[in-house]
Amino acid sequence: EIVMTQSPATLSVSPGERATLSCRASQSVNSDLAWYWQKPGQAPRLLMYGASTRATGIPARFSGSGSGTEFTLTISSLQSEDFAVYYCQQYNIWPLTFGGGTKVEIK
Amino acid sequence: EVQLVESGGGLIQPGGSLRLSCAASGFTVSTYYMSWVRQAPGKGLEWVSVLYSGGTIHYADSVRGRFIISRDSSKNTLYLQMNSLRAEDTAVFYCARAYRDGHNAFDYWGQGTLVTVSS
Numbered sequence: 001e002i003v004m005t006q007s008p009a010t011l012s013v014s015p016g017e018r019a020t021l022s023c024r025a026s027q028s029v030n031s032d033l034a035w036y037w038q039k040p041g042q043a044p045r046l047l048m049y050g051a052s053t054r055a056t057g058i059p060a061r062f063s064g065s066g067s068g069t070e071f072t073l074t075i076s077s078l079q080s081e082d083f084a085v086y087y088c089q090q091y092n093i094w095p096l097t098f099g100g101g102t103k104v105e106i107k
Numbered sequence: 108e109v110q111l112v113e114s115g116g117g118l119i120q121p122g123g124s125l126r127l128s129c130a131a132s133g134f135t136v137s138t139y140y141m142s143w144v145r146q147a148p149g150k151g152l153e154w155v156s157v158l159y160s161g162g163t164i165h166y167a168d169s170v171r172g173r174f175i176i177s178r179d180s181s182k183n184t185l186y187l188q189m190n191s192l193r194a195e196d197t198a199v200f201y202c203a204r205a206y207r208d209g210h211n212a213f214d215y216w217g218q219g220t221l222v223t224v225s226s
Contacts, residue, residue: 034212049212
């Protein structure tokens, strides 16, 4: 099973600042990497797939990069609605696996 | 508009069985890869099972032999039959749609249904 490791576990950021989240796979997943965000009491929502393609309706301040084992999600200027938990997920090899999440909180 | 609505969760004793349903609208369940994903209280996401449009099925090791995924095309509904339930199966269960065949990033999720396994 591919282990997905996200860092940091918690990221404290002020509104308007840039946030950089990392996700590492224990072996290559090519570009089969998705990012989700989840707010308390809500279902996850797809942000990014194919490592760098924004899902429908996702604003341009979100960008994704990486391939193989190292991936990054960048939020260029944090808005109040962006404070949430972010998960990465690989879908290259069964079983599908998720990272443990990064909580982005208000500094 | 695409919608997924789960139901069937509740409190069940260890060793018991439960069947979850995921009613879909706005698209045809049988033409997409559909998965169940669960989230234990305060924890992260865990993929549980997938049913391909072509009928292939995969399970996570933690549920293989106990859970069965299926669909009813006439009702446009996905199911998860859960047997021999354990305390560690306690979680919110979500159904989710893959955005494209063979590419299991989930573009639509249901609101989730809570399963609590406890005596």
